[in-house]
Amino acid sequence: MQDITRRTALGLGATALAAPALAQGTAPGTAPGTAASPGGIPRASVPPLAGAPEAGASLRVIRPARFVEPDETIFRANAQRFQDRFNVPVRVDFVGWEDIRPQTAVVANTGTGPDIVIGWSDDPHIYAEKVVEMGDVAQYLGARYGGWGSLSEKYGRQHQTGKWLGIPIGGNIGPCVWRQSAVKEAGFDTVPDDHEGFLKLCLAMKKNNKPVGFALGNAVGDGNGFAQWLLWSHNASLVDEEGKVSVNSPQTIEALKYLQELYPAFAPGTLSWLDPSNNRAYAAQEIHLTFNGVSLYFALKSDPKMAAVAEDTQHTLVPKGKAAASPHTATVMNAMVFRHTRFPNAAKQFIAFMLEAEQYDPWMQASLGYWAHPLRAYNASTVWTSDPKLTLFRETMESKYWSGYRGPISQASGAVAADYVLVQMCAAVASGQATPEAAAREAERRARRYYRNA
Structure with missing residues (x-):
């Protein structure tokens, strides 16, 4: 798809339109409050996520390559905003869809490489013993943004233990x-x-x-x-x-x-x-x-x-x-933090920051909802009514089917999909x-x- 999107005008246009919304975000160095979110996204006032980034922290992130240009453009802009706010350098690499899983396996087996891997649906369950538990991030975001969609819970939480192994970033269905x-x-x-x-x-x-x-x-x-x-x-x-x-x-x-x-x-x-x-x-x-x-x-x-x-x-x-x-079901981008990272607090803060309305809604708007929201408050985003052909995608993360259906998501279900x-x-x-x-x-x-x- 990259050869198609390079010659399109809307990618740059959407990025430009998103810039004012990005500029309205929380000022660097301030805690998130209850000001009206971009697009009127409802959010609750909750205590900020605990754990300031470690002194001298830096982060490397890998995630799937974009299919629509603003997915990458706005994501990079949001990463830069995190860097500016927390003084934490962030490097983001976009990896081919079929290459993410092999690279994740190398990271897991060697205990080196990216701090954050934004992989696929049930990937965190494959590496359950090697990733940082993310319950604090999930609790903060869920309380602030109306709870998690059913697929978010399914892919984020470990069967039986209920531990959050990953934080779903967004999902994509293929109607x-x-x-x-x-x-x-x-x-x-x-x-x-x-x-x-x-x-x-x-x-x-x-x-x-x-x-x-x-x-x-x-x-x-x-x-x-x-x-x-x-x-x-x-x-x-x-x-x-x-x-x-x-x-x-x-x-x-x-x-x-x-x-x-x-x-x-x-x-x-x-x-x-x-x-x-x-x-x-x-x-x-x-x-x-x-x-x-x-x-x-x-x-x-x-x-x-x-x-x-x-x-x-x-x-x-x-x-x-x-x-x-x-x-x-949805193809879900699911963020995991590997235990080899020296900066787990910075990694958690980065993931939470990217899902805050100031960053998330402009990213979703510019991409026409290509990655549909994992948090239910984003049902209110105007992207879903901006074009009637997009409305169908609003319920992406509420599907009752999942990888490995009808059984539990597990290391095995992830391996079969891979x-x-x-x-x-x-x-x-x-x-x-x-x-x-x-x-x-x-x-x-x-x-x-x-x-x-x-």
């Missing part, structure tokens, strides 16, 4: 993104909510030379998101409520047989797609329906040459299929390398490597 004209041409007014109707739509679109496309490569967000939707919409799951591996089930095999019917509607090349791939294909009008976050619409809306495509683009939740509700077990199961069936039955058995075998007692 249906589709061209209204192409769907109408295929004989539908909107994207059907049932499997049969969705299949008919996709095949009709392919017949009209306007195919669909879903990532079947090792894509952190889009690959895992499609595989999870496929299973959950058939009432299949990786594990059951007790965490026992359940992926080799009649429901999974039914889901994979459905994929065999759906795959012919895909554009070529999806077996190797990573997270930027469907964005590029949609913007190039090579596909006309996919699952994606705000970044795709942002890029289209930002480019005057793509104005007609942006106007024709709609968002709806992914089809329910046999599920009770639209079965999707190893792309479900994605590769789907890819094997779509490519014809395995039957649904064989692919489900292989996924079960691989999952049991991590869920050793299940």
Whole structure:
């Protein structure tokens, strides 16, 4: 997506618009108070987070690369504001989405490197013994900003102990993104909510030379998101409520047989797609329906040459299929502080600072809600009503599905996601390398490597 966003005007425009809001923030060196937040975000008056940054502290932070330009521009500006206020130098490095997990593993195994890793969803649970407990930060922010969303609690807190291992920074869902004209041409007014109707739509679109496309490569967000939707919409799951591996089930095999019917509607090349791939294909009008976050619409809306495509683009939740509700979860940026840091207080203060309204709302506004808020007070942000096509994303962090559904989030669930077990199961069936039955058995075998007692 970076090649798309570089040529857009809105990225710079949004940054400029955000500058006045940033300037209205708390003055350096003062404690947070009860002044009206940017955008009218409600917040309570609570004691400041205890623990001033250590003398001589400096911080290094790594986080996923941006898909929309203001995500990086405003994030860097906010980091600079923290540096100016606390006199703590901060270095922020943006890392490719597929590279964050390998780099996190190196940090954890060597006990050196960044003080703060803003990784993915259940990553802090993989390294539970190596990260700093974050309950004080969670309590402060939760009390100040109306509590945490359901996925924030799920990904932030350790199962059984309730300890906060990470602080979710924001989440991104991938609803249906589709061209209204192409769907109408295929004989539908909107994207059907049932499997049969969705299949008919996709095949009709392919017949009209306007195919669909879903990532079947090792894509952190889009690959895992499609595989999870496929299973959950058939009432299949990786594990059951007790965490026992359940992926080799009649429901999974039914889901994979459905994929065999759906795959012919895909554009070529999806077996190797990573997270930027469907964005590029949609913007190039090579596909006309996919699952994606705000970044795709942002890029289209930002480019005057793509104005007609942006106007024709709609968002709806992914089809329910046999599920009770639209079965999707969020790709969550989850901040963790590793125990090797010499400056844990500074690291905690940095994370809390970045989630304060003076910093957070301008960042979210400029990115059109690309990373949706983890704290419920931000439901009041005007970004969600600034464009009706964005409103759907407001409830991102309230989803009732999660990585490793239906079981607890754990080291095992994180490892299965990082190893792309479900994605590769789907890819094997779509490519014809395995039957649904064989692919489900292989996924079960691989999952049991991590869920050793299940």
